[in-house]
Amino acid sequence: MSLNSKAAPVSFRNVTKIYGKDVVAVDDINLEIEAGKLVTLLGPSGCGKTTTLRMIAGLEMASKGSIHIGDRDVTLLPATDRDVSMVFQSYALFPHMTVMENVSYGLGFSGFDKAETKDRAAQGLELVGLRGFGDRLPSELSGGQQQRVAVARALVLEPQVLLFDEPLSNLDAKLRRQVREEIREIQQNLGLTVVYVTHDQEEALAVSDNIVVMRNAGIAQIGTPRQLYDAPADRFVADFIGEANIIPCEITTVHDRTATIQVGDFEHILPARGLDVGTALLAVRPTRLKIGATNGMKMTIAKATYVGSRMEYTLEAAFGQIFAISENVDAPLEIGSQVTVGLDEIGPVLLPTDLAV
Template sequence: MSDQAFLTLDQLTLRYGNTTAVDKLNLTINKGELLALLGPSGCGKTTTMRAIAGLMDVAGGTIRLDDKDITRVAANKREIGLVFQSYALFPHLTVFDNVAFGLKLKGIKGDELRQKVESGLKSVGLAKFADRKPPELSGGQQQRVALARSMVMEPKVLLLDEPLSNLDARLRLDMRTELQRVQQETGVTMVFVTHDQAEALALADRIVVMRAGAIEQIGTPEEIYNHPASRFVADFVGFENVYAIRDGKLYSETAEVPLNAVLPKAAGLAFRPKIVTLGTGPLKGIVRGAAFAGNTREYVLETPFGSVKADVDATLPAYALGDEVAFDLPIDQAAILERE
């Protein structure tokens, strides 16, 4: 990946009727980057992707690709590929003809068409499946056909809408590897939309966390995972114990957390369940939930300031429902939140 600005959204505003879905969004995507738009339903990530693809009108701002303004350029003239969540394959056509479809529309035929399609299928490991039809393929294979169909068009940017959401856990792992390999070998700039933080962390060079039509935080997977900037981001990437700091004290949504410690000057602190210490500490809770999760045991504690979630090594003695347990929230291991 280079540091060259390749795809730029400048003050991008998108509306559905009188409702603003994305408000004056600024984002620069580098050439060869694999970028994730991450967030819950309704945050504006898919709307942003559709605008980049040319599938919806822009209410304000500009979209520039490779130093050209494409804000009003028709979708089929943008040199942007799109892989839909549903794959959108033609069930009555063979794999070869599905991949060839866009090329034929461009007037490519004969040996050139065959070579491009065969090369595309080979790149995603489906060279032997050219004569099959989509219903005869697994979900992962269909996803790779959709990927090949877009890649043979040699797009400058490839957009992927929830690319792994229809696959089971094993196939998701396989497709992660496949996407990374294709992106690495071709150098194509990829932007993918997802609501799955694990998927974004595993695949992306950078993650854009979106909330209510705006960018909440941008960073590398490590930055987003270890240093969330706000309660919203912390909640979204697995910090299940999140507290506000007010007047030098720690507060849950309902009560003060009676932790006698010097707190940093910040908006709040966030604790992953795995850093909560059980069996010792100044706080007490009642075990209301317990689950074995392989290498860990997951507990939910009832406390005067709300539920606390803790994950501990499964080799340690187990607590039973109803047990009172001492615990600690180690501040030196907490993520410091810049804003509430």
């Protein structure tokens, strides 16, 4: 039997989760997750992302609002009735069971006979690249292989929604890249609805169709990886999605949705993003700074670090320090030297100062 997806959308409607009398873990969020998409909940510790995931799973119950999976209101349903599967950070494999027995475990409670259970478990192992590993114990596998067993165990149940809670945090950096690519490939091939929790920005950018950035129990911004990276809504998102230099500036004119800004004696033109004349912030990625430009901001090289494929520079300016990256490793700039730093035509974005928290 093929592992066809029964992917369903997920909807949060004014959902709040309160612990005790006054600890608000999730505060009145609205969220629509399309069927067949991988959506990542991203944010710092304590922002509400794991609580949101656990409310989809039915491991936590919403205090207010409603949660829908497909056309069903599951707000009050127990975890066993929600048709979701969850892959945990700790793998949660039974050490005394073989790989095949671990993958088959959930099927034993789903009414399948022994032949179909074995067939589904074998297909699950095939999907995650572990054919032939069925007789091994978890202790005989690497961390990456154990995580794939956990994924296979969740997949064979053919859930409407597959949940991942920090699934790669126990793996080393190289293995994290490999396993996240495998998870993304499986999700796309099967058309699964996946909700994925991580605090790792690079991981979120690599695997997601959409990212929900959470802050202080609420949603700061939702968008595609590129939308969030290139057009953050505020300073928090700019800082959290990749690295960003935040430079104070003055908007001197706005005409036809285009702003002219000034940083010291340097002027630059870019989209106004709804802002008007006055003080603002400029968010610039380290790769969007042009060291040695003919027109730009006057700065001094404070630190220079060679990291193999590029040079990393800390630059000192009148407004403070910024971080820049240069691929020119053959002619590094000397500490203390004066440079002119310009901006790429695309990339730097204006942010409002009143959201700079």
